[in-house]
Amino acid sequence: xxxxxxxxxxxxxxxxxxxxxxxxxxxxxxxxxxxxxxxxxxxxxxxxxxxxxxxxxxxxxxxxxxxxxxxxxxxxxxxxxxxxxxxxxxxxxxxxxxxxxxxxxxxxxxxxxxxxxxxxxxxxxxxxxxxxxxxxxxxxxxxxxxxxxxxxxxxxxxxxxxxxxxxxxxxxxxxxxxxxxxxxxxxxxxxxxxxxxxxxxxxxxxxxxxxxxxxxxxxxxxxxxxxxxxxxxxxxxxxxxxxxxxxxxxxxxxxxxxxxxxxxxxxxxxxxxxxxxxxxxx
Amino acid sequence: xxxxxxxxxxxxxxxxxxxxxxxxxxxxxxxxxxxxxxxxxxxxxxxxxxxxxxxxxxxxxxxxxxxxxxxxxxxxxxxxxxxxxxxxxxxxxxxxxxxxxxxxxxxxxxxxxxxxxxxxxxxxxxxxxxxxxxxxxxxxxxxxxxxxxxxxxxxxxxxxxxxxxxxxxxxxxxxxxxxxxxxxxxxxxxxxxxxxxxxxxxxxxxxxxxxxxxxxxxxxxxxxxxxxxxxxxxxxxxxxxxxxxxxxxxxxxxxxxxxx
Ligand SMILES: Nc1ncnc2c1ncn2[C@@H]1O[C@H](COP(=O)(O)OP(=O)(O)OP(=O)(O)O)[C@@H](O)[C@H]1O
Ligand SMILES: [Mg+2]
Numbered sequence: 001x002x003x004x005x006x007x008x009x010x011x012x013x014x015x016x017x018x019x020x021x022x023x024x025x026x027x028x029x030x031x032x033x034x035x036x037x038x039x040x041x042x043x044x045x046x047x048x049x050x051x052x053x054x055x056x057x058x059x060x061x062x063x064x065x066x067x068x069x070x071x072x073x074x075x076x077x078x079x080x081x082x083x084x085x086x087x088x089x090x091x092x093x094x095x096x097x098x099x100x101x102x103x104x105x106x107x108x109x110x111x112x113x114x115x116x117x118x119x120x121x122x123x124x125x126x127x128x129x130x131x132x133x134x135x136x137x138x139x140x141x142x143x144x145x146x147x148x149x150x151x152x153x154x155x156x157x158x159x160x161x162x163x164x165x166x167x168x169x170x171x172x173x174x175x176x177x178x179x180x181x182x183x184x185x186x187x188x189x190x191x192x193x194x195x196x197x198x199x200x201x202x203x204x205x206x207x208x209x210x211x212x213x214x215x216x217x218x219x220x221x222x223x224x225x226x227x228x229x230x231x232x233x234x235x236x237x238x239x240x241x242x243x244x245x246x247x248x249x250x251x252x253x254x255x256x257x258x259x260x261x262x263x264x265x266x267x268x269x270x271x272x273x274x275x276x277x278x279x280x281x282x
Numbered sequence: 283x284x285x286x287x288x289x290x291x292x293x294x295x296x297x298x299x300x301x302x303x304x305x306x307x308x309x310x311x312x313x314x315x316x317x318x319x320x321x322x323x324x325x326x327x328x329x330x331x332x333x334x335x336x337x338x339x340x341x342x343x344x345x346x347x348x349x350x351x352x353x354x355x356x357x358x359x360x361x362x363x364x365x366x367x368x369x370x371x372x373x374x375x376x377x378x379x380x381x382x383x384x385x386x387x388x389x390x391x392x393x394x395x396x397x398x399x400x401x402x403x404x405x406x407x408x409x410x411x412x413x414x415x416x417x418x419x420x421x422x423x424x425x426x427x428x429x430x431x432x433x434x435x436x437x438x439x440x441x442x443x444x445x446x447x448x449x450x451x452x453x454x455x456x457x458x459x460x461x462x463x464x465x466x467x468x469x470x471x472x473x474x475x476x477x478x479x480x481x482x483x484x485x486x487x488x489x490x491x492x493x494x495x496x497x498x499x500x501x502x503x504x505x506x507x508x509x510x511x512x513x514x515x516x517x518x519x520x521x522x523x524x525x526x527x528x529x530x531x532x533x534x535x536x537x538x539x540x541x542x
Pocket of ligand 1: 033034039060062064068230
């Protein structure tokens with residue numbers, strides 16, 4: 001694992017606009033058949049994510065963002081088009097990705113330590129190694145003192161942090177993150193954002209990141225995909241001209257950042273205003 | 283206002299004294315003593331059995347049968363439940379047969395088991411095991427089937443093998459159901475053992491019961507019933523203690539302050 005990380009970084013460094021896509025949505029569409037009718041969650045989505053790239057997804061609630069992540073994870077087949085991972089159509093569970101889902105999905109019968117240890121146990125790491133790694137991660141996400149607490153005894157944000165620690169524990173090459181920091185306070189959120197950017201930069205992780213926070217969408221991203229309301233399709237892909245090793249603490253003073261968030265606001269505002277006179281359903 | 287535990291226990295004791303006292307007084311006055319006996323006579327008989335060692339001998343036999351049958355049926359039920367829970371095809375094939383057997387009152391098999399296994403303890407153990415098997419099996423099966431698909435998917439994405447999924451998700455999530463089945467089975471385990479003894483035996487609490495009834499010894503019948511009730515209580519406590527140990531995450535769940 002560790003030695004391929006360096007390789008990956010090289011390939012990312014060499015990666016320009018012509019890099020082969022790691023994740024590619026090609027005319028992707030997903031419709032859910034329900035007894036009450038068909039819900040078209042996403043339609044004609046075209047997006048390529050290069051290796052080592054950080055892409056954020058923003059769009060109105062229910063526009064199919066989580067659906068896209070689920071498709072990359074291989075939870076269900078596409079209804080139209082396809083999702084390719086390293087050029088191969090995703091079929092069944094995609095084990096190259098780590099997925100931090102919108103709801104935390106911790107194991108209720110395991111305490112914080114036990115939950116974070118799950119992926120390490122699956123990888124067959126030694127007890128000592130697991131203990132050490134879990135402890136470091138607990139400190140990282142600020143759950144020290146709650147090692148022995150069960151999920152029902154944690155707050156919503158703490159559960160999210162536990163899920164994040166679990167995701168980071170097993171070091172997948174691609175991270176799918178669905179509103180991972182939504183439930184965190186400002187300081188903690190900034191700390192986590194810095195951590196995840198660092199991870200992406202140092203280890204060349206590819207990240208597909210859903211958020212409702214436009215500031216976050218710009219601050220973290222190399223590119224940001226803006227979705228229309230359901231059936232979700234990409235309205236625009238915005239390049240974020242901030243350096244890879246940007247200083248998140250000082251972004252607020254960066255003109256490009258301020259302009260870009262304003263631009264995103266303008267992009268999404270019509271769909272907010274449109275809500276008032278939007279007919280229900282479709 | 284919340285009523286404290288001591289008050290509740292005091293009220294329970296008062297109720298018990300009232301019932302037993304009422305029984306003692308009513309016996310021979312309101313009801314024929316031959317039919318209802320009375321607490322003092324029952325205690326006397328029971329105490330006589332304790333002194334002669336008869337009670338322990340027969341109770342020991344019944345406990346052995348019930349516990350052995352419980353363990354055997356419980357194990358088989360769990361294993362079958364897990365297997366069929368994970369193998370959809372097998373479950374589909376076996377479904378009508380299982381339903382058929384399930385609808386059969388297992389106790390009706392007792393005469394057949396007497397033919398096959400004689401009137402010794404093994405016949406009661408097998409009868410008990412048969413009764414317990416279905417309860418534990420159905421609960422385990424439901425538990426395994428109800429495992430959260432999301433959790434399984436999350437583990438699969440982490441690269442989990444079938445064995446990992448089984449030990450880390452399926453079994454822990456089914457364990458609540460398994461214990462529900464086990465708790466439900468305790469009285470049935472005793473039914474199995476005692477009905478077996480009533481039908482054909484020369485030892486065990488069921489035999490003691492039938493023997494006392496045969497001699498029109500009403501106090502003896504009640505004393506045997508009392509012993510059976512106490513036995514059931516002990517078995518229930520044992521399962522509860524086991525459950526407490528097996529599910530640490532459920533501990534304090536009932537007394538936990540609610541938060542949504
Ligand atoms: N498993 C499912 N079965 C049926 N419909 C579904 C399923 N998953 C999602 N949908 C529908 O697909 C649409 C998109 O859902 P999705 O979860 O992808 O939205 P989202 O963009 O993540 O929204 P949010 O920002 O609120 O999380 C919704 O209308 C939802 O009702
Ligand atoms: Mg979502």
